[in-house]
Amino acid sequence: MSKIKLEGFILYKTKFQNTSLIFDFFTREKGRLSFIAKGALREKSKFLGELEFLNYLHVFFYYRENKGIYTLADTELIKSSEYIIKEPDVFFKLGELVSFIRKTIPQKEKHPEIYDKFKIMLRGIRNGKSYKAILYFFYFFLKFLGWKISFNNQCQCGNSANLNYLDYSNGSFSCNKCKKGFELNRNFYKDIEMLIFGNAKNLFIDKNKFMDYYLIFKKYLTYHIS
Numbered sequence: 379m380s381k382i383k384l385e386g387f388i389l390y391k392t393k394f395q396n397t398s399l400i401f402d403f404f405t406r407e408k409g410r411l412s413f414i415a416k417g418a419l420r421e422k423s424k425f426l427g428e429l430e431f432l433n434y435l436h437v438f439f440y441y442r443e444n445k446g447i448y449t450l451a452d453t454e455l456i457k458s459s460e461y462i463i464k465e466p467d468v469f470f471k472l473g474e475l476v477s478f479i480r481k482t483i484p485q486k487e488k489h490p491e492i493y494d495k496f497k498i499m500l501r502g503i504r505n506g507k508s509y510k511a512i513l514y515f516f517y518f519f520l521k522f523l524g525w526k527i528s529f530n531n532q533c534q535c536g537n538s539a540n541l542n543y544l545d546y547s548n549g550s551f552s553c554n555k556c557k558k559g560f561e562l563n564r565n566f567y568k569d570i571e572m573l574i575f576g577n578a579k580n581l582f583i584d585k586n587k588f589m590d591y592y593l594i595f596k597k598y599l600t601y602h603i604s
């Protein structure tokens with residue numbers, strides 16, 4: 379058995395037997411892994427401050443394929459998540475997104491493409507572009523899970539104007555007359571298309587739009603998972 383080192387993010391942590399922590403760690407190479415950090419809550423623990431929600435770090439441990447939970451040997455903090463806590467609504471939405479990740483991705487199932495976008499999202503938040511970063515991630519998260527949004531420029535009926543409905547059963551847009559699916563903010567199509575395929579730098583997303591678009595993605599996801 380040899381010690382290995384992996385980088386990743388802490389998605390969840392919970393206290394275990396007074397002084398220890400159990401946490402869920404999202405890695406690129408091996409997906410989500412469960413760890414126990416023994417004595418992590420003791421005053422002199424070497425893990426103190428390292429195992430916070432969404433901290434980005436290296437973990438060192440002995441890997442065996444068939445283990446359910448790994449014992450943490452050592453850590454090396456890469457980036458603390460302090461920057462996230464400064465924005466309460468961002469923090470809340472991130473917490474919700476993380477719970478969706480944990481709900482939809484089973485442990486040890488590899489999703490490097492989701493991991494990469496997750497990392498990009500956190501960098502965006504750090505750089506003060508929280509709204510765009512979260513929406514960008516949410517779009518790809520849905521897509522990689524098999525629920526993409528197809529930017530069809532025509533409704534099934536042939537109409538190419540007023541595509542203000544999103545059909546959650548297949549991710550396509552429909553027009554004001556057909557009304558298939560959920561009614562959207564009129565700018566959703568244009569803004570999200572610009573965010574994903576266009577010049578996202580010139581796109582401005584205010585708080586209202588963010589809340590609105592986030593909710594559309596969330597409804598699309600919950601349509602399929604609940």
Ligand SMILES: [Zn+2]
Nearest residue numbers: 533535553556
């Ligand atoms: Zn139509």
